[in-house]
Amino acid sequence: MSPDLASSEPLLTARGLARHYGVRLPGGLMGRRATLKAVDGIDFDLARGEILGLVGESGCGKSTTAKLVLGHVAPSAGEVRFDGAPVPVDHGGDWRRLRRRMQMIYQDPLGALDRRLPIAAQIAEPLQIHRPDLSRADRGARAAELMRAVGLRPDQAARYPHELSGGQRQRVVIARALALDPELLVCDEPVSALDVSVQAQVLNLLEDLRARTGFAALFISHDLKVVRQMADRVAVMYLGRIVEEGSPEEVLHRPLHPYTQALVSAAPSPHAGRRRARIVLRGDPPNPVEAPAGCSFHPRCPVAVARCRTERPPLLREGRRAVACHLAQAAGGGFAPAPLPSAAVSGAAA
Amino acid sequence: MTETSSAPASAPVSASVFTPKSRVRAFFEAWPPLILLALAWIAAMLLLAAFGDLVAPADYMAMDLRARLAPPVGMGGDWAHPLGTDELGRDVLSRLIASIRISLTIAFLATLVSAVLGVSLGFLAAYFRGKAEQAILMLVDAQAAMPFMIIALAVLAFLGNSLTLFTLLMGFYGWERIARIARGLAIAAQEQGYASAARDLGASPWRVYGRHILPNIASTLLVSMTLNFPEVILLESGLSFLGLGVQPPETSLGAMVGYGRDYIQSAPWIMLAPSAAIVLTTLCISLIGDWLRDILDPTLS
Incomplete structure (x- = not known):
């Protein structure tokens, strides 16, 4: 080649x-x-x-x-x-x-999210898994940036998936999938x-x-x-x-x-x-x-x-x-x- | 009266259609009175277990042979021995405190051991499936098929008795139920979206099981642990009653009931006090377990 x-x-x-x-x-x-x-x-x-x-x-x-x-x-x-x-x-x-x-976006966003974790933690999870070199503060900053990018408000970071609407949940799933570019x-x-x-x-x-x-x-x-x-x-x-x-x-x-x-x-x-x-x-x-x-x-x-x-x-x-x-x-x-x-x-x- | 009549006038006209609840009512809705009582009782038991020596009026082994079988306050006794004395003139209250300390420590440690053992084996079975699962299920079935009392009798008879061994032995009580529940729940959870989504993110099995599946099934496990806890207390009491549990001069709730049995007609207070402690503690643990299940679920609010 x-x-x-x-x-x-x-x-x-x-x-x-x-x-x-x-x-x-x-x-x-x-x-x-x-x-x-x-x-x-x-x-x-x-x-x-x-x-x-x-x-x-x-x-x-x-x-x-x-x-x-x-x-x-x-x-x-x-x-x-x-x-x-x-x-x-x-x-x-x-x-x-x-x-x-390679990441995936699912049909059922509520099913794809862990109902016991706040959404910011779930968005930061791929970073936790694949980028252990980042500090906790860096991951938090990146998660906040992703939330902004998908149109979620910063005050929603501590929300749980069941507290969001279907569209917001799908935004969370998208943010999580894009966390690692x-x-x-x-x-x-x-x-x-x-x-x-x-x-x-x-x-x-x-x-x-x-x-x-x-x-x-x-x-x-x-x-x-x-x-x-x-x-x-x-x-x-x-x-x-x-x-x-x-x-x-x-x-x-x-x-x-x-x-x-x-x-x-x-x-x-x-x-x-x-x-x-x-x-x-x-x-x-x-x-x-x-x-x-x-x-x-x-x-x-x-x-x-x-x-x-x-x-x-x-x-x-x-x-x-x-x-x-x-x-x-x-x-x-x-x-x-x-x-x-x-x-x-x-x-x-x- | 004045408060209720002035509240609507002073409150701003809000868009909310909800009528505000009074603070007292909101508090008791979040913390039901029965749960508060149960929590208070368990807290008192834990404090007694931790600082019982400071509260006890006498040493639990000290004998006062002139005051043998003294009745408690309310049944003709005096405040020198609030709960009376036993056949050797030992203060029942002091013995009760010492017993609670031993029994609760054994029950807590044993429940912890059985939960850790059960959840680990259950998760291993759910993760590996196949041969490993068969082997673990065989162990579970073997344990479930054998009356635990017989195993306990055999172990204690052959290996002698020490507090550490006894606690570990109690820890083997009930693990098979927790393992079965953990395996079933984990297999069901693996198929659910959140677990496969976590796996699709690239999470290791440790993370999938520890961070996602365990918290999601914890409420059910917790309830089964709180069912286990009273049973361990009762089992310990039963073995001590048979003379195979905690050995004199140490004492436990079951041992007190066992030795008090001989005087059930002439001095019922010797066994009534520890019996009441067993009943109340097990009841409170069960109530708290149920309540925890509800509040640990963020979707129920």
Whole structure:
């Protein structure tokens, strides 16, 4: 690796990342053993300072991806490399030292905070763990600085988590995660437990902090609007695989994959006059234990052809866009949105 | 009357919808009278244990053979022996003070030993799981399956008796319950967000268990410790009653009850005084344990 390439080398790379869980199907002792493929072979890179949004419906493997990236669970296949080195998964000394550089923001801030410690102590805790060289006064000063940075008042330092509002709690979690200036922040649905008005405040705060400290982030959400505001790049997941990738504007305005098209059409629009055609997917999300053969989306896909049932489309990449759909890739070199039949497009849904 | 009528007039019109509580009521809500009494009793016991020598009217071993079985004040006795004397003419009050000192010291140290042992083993089991957990649980089950009285009798019969050995032996009483509770609570706590969040920050297991899990489950452990404490007093009393506990000329609450039994009809005061001390102390400890559980939880206020 030449030195001039070192800076352009991605901060985080995932290659063929998979996590399978052995499960026993219902039926008591007679139940058949099966494999649940929570994440089934995904590849992505994350550059320094970049925010990659990960969207998809619940159960598609977003949170498992977060755990794999942070080394909380061991991958069944593939690997995650952080700054060129594999991420350890053993919770040992190396794993703990790496926490200085990668931190997480949780969906449930109250659950992630210790209800028996005042918030200032919790914000200072990463410093206590990783910077024993700092004096108590230095740590206190840094905690106060962090509290100011996330918009908490100094007089709230001695408060306990249950005395704060949901948005304030999430600010505490953010301050704690940023205490060590991590290079990578994994945000697992950071605003989905908050009120919509508070969501906007917390997202703005994250954007401000990112502009100031320049962390890279894996931003997981089921909310397209949230991802659009935060992310530089979006990856859409379906059943443990990435089906589409691109810039937020491209993915939201010109979705290629039929699943993304349905997802985008389901997002409520603020423009009352612009009634968009809504694609209503038929059928239930398939069981990840028995993922369909071929393209895993084909049972719900309004435009599936015979090929989709037998042959799994690879994720083809072209520049910043990537899509895993036979129909979107059909047009020779470039990508085109999978053509939707008019029957699948209902009017504005009730 | 004047106070209540003038208070609303002088008080500024505040936006608060809460009616202010009187200070006395607020005080008794924070410190219920029963708890105050219990705390006062325990404080008195601790003071007696610490400075009993200064208060005791006589040496607890001194015999006054002319005043044998003297009744206490209120039952025809005089103030020379406020709680009467026993069959050897020893002052019951002085013996009671000496007994409280020995019994409470044993009970406190033993509870501490069993709590430290139980919590450590419980946490080890919760942290390592697997084989280590199985081994610890086997120890717990073995201890729980054997009546402690039998173990105590065997140990005291074979190893003789000294105060240190006796205290340590009492410390082995009840550790298995605390270990079980600590293990269960720690396993449950590990799965909770705050513990995994602390681990995700890079905290060592020591920190996760010591700084986060232990304070969060402390209230339950504390209650089980306060249950243990009276039982240790009772066990010590039982063993001393059987003559295997604290040996004469030393005395303890249980020993006093045991030796007073022979005179239960002619001189009931010999055993009534230590019995009352046992009942009141164990009751107060239980009350305080319950109350501590409530105030140690910052989410209950």
